[in-house]
Amino acid sequence: MKKTKLISAMLLAAVLLSACGGAKTVDGTKSGSDAASEQTAEKTSAGGSIDVQIGSSPETMDPALNSAADAANMILHAFTGLLTVDKNQNIVGGLAEKWETSEDGLTWTFHLRPDLKWSDGSDLTAEDFVYSWKRLADPSLAAPYGYDLLNMIEGYDKAANGDLDALAVSAPDSSTFVVKLSNPCTYFDKIASFISTSPVQKATVEENGDEWSTKPETYITSGPYKMTEYVDGDHITFEKNDYYYDAANITFDKIVFHLISDDNAAYTAYNQGELLLAKAIPSEEIPNLAGKEDFHVDPMMGTYYVSFNTQKAPFDNPKVREALSLAIDRNYVANTIMQGTYSPAVNFVGPGISDAAKDSQFAEVTKEKYGDFFNNDDYDANFAKAKELLAEAGYPDGQGFPQFSYLTNDTGYHKAVAEYLQDVWKKLGLNMTIDIQEWKTVTANRRNGNFDVARNGWVMDYDDPSNIINLFETGNGNNDGKYSNPEFDKLVEEARSTADVEKHYDYLHQAEQVILKDYGMAPIAYYSEFYLKSPKLQNVWYSPTGYYYFMYGTLAE
Amino acid sequence: MPKYILKRAIMSLITAFLVATMTFFVMNMVPGGPFLAEKAVTPQAQAAMEAKYGLDKPLIKQYTTYMTGLLHGDFGLSIKKRGRTVAQIIAVKFPVSARIGGMALVLAVLTGVPLGAVAAFNRGKFLDNLIIVLSTAGIAIPSFLSSTLLVYVFTTKLHLLPSLGLKDARSYVMPVIALALYPSFYMARLMRSSMLDVMGQDYMRTARAKGVTTFKSIFKHALRNAILPVITYLGPLLASLMTGSFIVEKIFNIPGLGSEFVSCITSRDYPMIMGTTIFLAVFVIVMNLFVDIAYAFVDPRIKLK
Numbered sequence: 001m002k003k004t005k006l007i008s009a010m011l012l013a014a015v016l017l018s019a020c021g022g023a024k025t026v027d028g029t030k031s032g033s034d035a036a037s038e039q040t041a042e043k044t045s046a047g048g049s050i051d052v053q054i055g056s057s058p059e060t061m062d063p064a065l066n067s068a069a070d071a072a073n074m075i076l077h078a079f080t081g082l083l084t085v086d087k088n089q090n091i092v093g094g095l096a097e098k099w100e101t102s103e104d105g106l107t108w109t110f111h112l113r114p115d116l117k118w119s120d121g122s123d124l125t126a127e128d129f130v131y132s133w134k135r136l137a138d139p140s141l142a143a144p145y146g147y148d149l150l151n152m153i154e155g156y157d158k159a160a161n162g163d164l165d166a167l168a169v170s171a172p173d174s175s176t177f178v179v180k181l182s183n184p185c186t187y188f189d190k191i192a193s194f195i196s197t198s199p200v201q202k203a204t205v206e207e208n209g210d211e212w213s214t215k216p217e218t219y220i221t222s223g224p225y226k227m228t229e230y231v232d233g234d235h236i237t238f239e240k241n242d243y244y245y246d247a248a249n250i251t252f253d254k255i256v257f258h259l260i261s262d263d264n265a266a267y268t269a270y271n272q273g274e275l276l277l278a279k280a281i282p283s284e285e286i287p288n289l290a291g292k293e294d295f296h297v298d299p300m301m302g303t304y305y306v307s308f309n310t311q312k313a314p315f316d317n318p319k320v321r322e323a324l325s326l327a328i329d330r331n332y333v334a335n336t337i338m339q340g341t342y343s344p345a346v347n348f349v350g351p352g353i354s355d356a357a358k359d360s361q362f363a364e365v366t367k368e369k370y371g372d373f374f375n376n377d378d379y380d381a382n383f384a385k386a387k388e389l390l391a392e393a394g395y396p397d398g399q400g401f402p403q404f405s406y407l408t409n410d411t412g413y414h415k416a417v418a419e420y421l422q423d424v425w426k427k428l429g430l431n432m433t434i435d436i437q438e439w440k441t442v443t444a445n446r447r448n449g450n451f452d453v454a455r456n457g458w459v460m461d462y463d464d465p466s467n468i469i470n471l472f473e474t475g476n477g478n479n480d481g482k483y484s485n486p487e488f489d490k491l492v493e494e495a496r497s498t499a500d501v502e503k504h505y506d507y508l509h510q511a512e513q514v515i516l517k518d519y520g521m522a523p524i525a526y527y528s529e530f531y532l533k534s535p536k537l538q539n540v541w542y543s544p545t546g547y548y549y550f551m552y553g554t555l556a557e
Numbered sequence: 558m559p560k561y562i563l564k565r566a567i568m569s570l571i572t573a574f575l576v577a578t579m580t581f582f583v584m585n586m587v588p589g590g591p592f593l594a595e596k597a598v599t600p601q602a603q604a605a606m607e608a609k610y611g612l613d614k615p616l617i618k619q620y621t622t623y624m625t626g627l628l629h630g631d632f633g634l635s636i637k638k639r640g641r642t643v644a645q646i647i648a649v650k651f652p653v654s655a656r657i658g659g660m661a662l663v664l665a666v667l668t669g670v671p672l673g674a675v676a677a678f679n680r681g682k683f684l685d686n687l688i689i690v691l692s693t694a695g696i697a698i699p700s701f702l703s704s705t706l707l708v709y710v711f712t713t714k715l716h717l718l719p720s721l722g723l724k725d726a727r728s729y730v731m732p733v734i735a736l737a738l739y740p741s742f743y744m745a746r747l748m749r750s751s752m753l754d755v756m757g758q759d760y761m762r763t764a765r766a767k768g769v770t771t772f773k774s775i776f777k778h779a780l781r782n783a784i785l786p787v788i789t790y791l792g793p794l795l796a797s798l799m800t801g802s803f804i805v806e807k808i809f810n811i812p813g814l815g816s817e818f819v820s821c822i823t824s825r826d827y828p829m830i831m832g833t834t835i836f837l838a839v840f841v842i843v844m845n846l847f848v849d850i851a852y853a854f855v856d857p858r859i860k861l862k
Binding site: 057059060062065067139140141142143144146147160161209210211212213214231232233234235258259260261262264265268269271272274438439440441443444445447476477478 | 587588589590592593594595596597598599601602603604605606609637638639640641646649650705708712713716719720721722723807808809810811812813816823824825
């Protein structure tokens, strides 16, 4: 697939949120059958087995416990939740074929497909969802996404303190699942399609404890595949789950996920034909790969940014932050230092995230309404302004500016970016030292405010801008720079509590503008996903959430 | 001898205890903890997890709990790989590393010892110089480079060997060679110098003077004496080869124990750090004990007291 083709697919993407704001029923149409019918003209074969690499050994394969994209890519082939996401990023029916929202947006009712089965052949009912969602809220499970996914449900606070039955999820009959929210959540359909909300089988979980997800025999699934082999550090094999409701459209009989942590190993194996898709690519190979048919660079929802410790002088001064931010040549960083594997940031929220209207993109709407915040094409003017601002802040040519340090870890392009920043800020007359620490130490120091300026970044969990904008809310656990602005907090809160989709997005647009104007952080670049995919492997797709979908793919002969 | 072994065993226990204690406290001094993630968790979840793994208790209490468990053979649960115990992880991954490490050791001994002996017997001649050059290069090349070169030649260029994992016998060729390279040449150098040393001894001259054949003098007299330094080296070598190499396992994507040593530290998986460190320490101690006992068999002059 050519890059241009993918981008146009992206623009086409995202039919959204029609289920909110009024009582409406949405039919769950299946993406897979479309995908299957599209390719009948081509010479392809269904069935068979594929070998792919999308990550290293997972920490867990339990959908509720997982927080890593690598494992999510495997889990989404084993588990399907109420809803799912199709090729064009539309929310479509998963195990639920229909769903509706009450007038006030507070009650969501999901109607399950008839005769659903687990991969062991036993019945899968609405009660399984009740169990699984309560389990996700259970503090003793400590699911990383428990709070994010369920906090809008009535009774969540009590459930999070141990009273699980307080969580307002119920099963009036075996095929109906009802969720009552404490405040409207315009993107709750996306929550219901998030992989961690998939049902897990009570019997196997209770009998085997945490161990259930480590062995094929006890890994009972609800999705298109079941596990048949799990060799930690080597591979995980999935085979088709014949009990899956859409089994007729699932193509490959077997998917072997090779667990590889070394980029060179994955790259060699791909070149040897041992893998049809490889995500781990050594960065030094990227210049040679650019432009090749099987090398893909696709948008990923996420932003690479620099955090300022806004509670500490001189970074508590917005002018200082503005000066530092404007001095960065974002085009150079993204295109040259990061070898085009990122794209230069012009706002905070990047491409791939949808907006209120059908097929619209949040980033596009920002552009129309407010224009680009950073004009990357006129770097000289930006730099001149940065010098001016620094003088206004009381540090002409950097005089009197204390030496400061930049906290980062040393993987990917982090060190190269740090050296660039050191160099460019030196031109403003500022002395910066680079403080390279190991990953967990960086995280600990950043979170505790032990830094001046630090590398930061966020890859979004689901397709709603609140997922990245809310990071800067006062008191948010990931608000490392301790940014705080009551106006911003108010907008975020309003976006959270409105039942009106248009308003939800509008508040978030406003909030984004507030934080940009406050220079609460310096956005640098938007993440991209890059991978090698054999042209033989067709009808598999990648979504900007960072997920790969292999289940409806085909192999060209 | 039994008295000696008993004494050594007691000393070993003390060493292992000290290693465990030091690791425990140093590990807890490092910033960051197992539940610190990119994504901040809620305080309730953090508290629940800490309670589950006993990390909410005072450090001294955690230490005594861990040591008591250890005395009962309980290495605890891995925090990062939920659902697996430390003992399970070691039990699954150690045999993989041990198999490759064991093969590498055999290869290293079978090549290193003869090479060193041959060099010594051809002292100053072309063959000696060649072996010296080769072994210097072999020691200087780090395993990540030799592994990468092997992959480049045998997989990328010649398409002879698979690059991933341990599927069949062919998969073992490259990792075993990569692991054996350094110890093999190191042993060649050890063997050469100790052989030269032995050859200058009076009993060798006597042997030659009374007409013992060269072959017999080498195998009966010289080799047996010259091999002692090599045996000393074998103990720690065996431990390091069999517990796996982080680099070689990463490059050839081998599901061995080597990578666990490193990854558990970066993820602050406390029970895994303790488990792997104690395992390695005990392994090294036991191997060294074997080596000391082996001395007594190889060289009757050595008495173990």
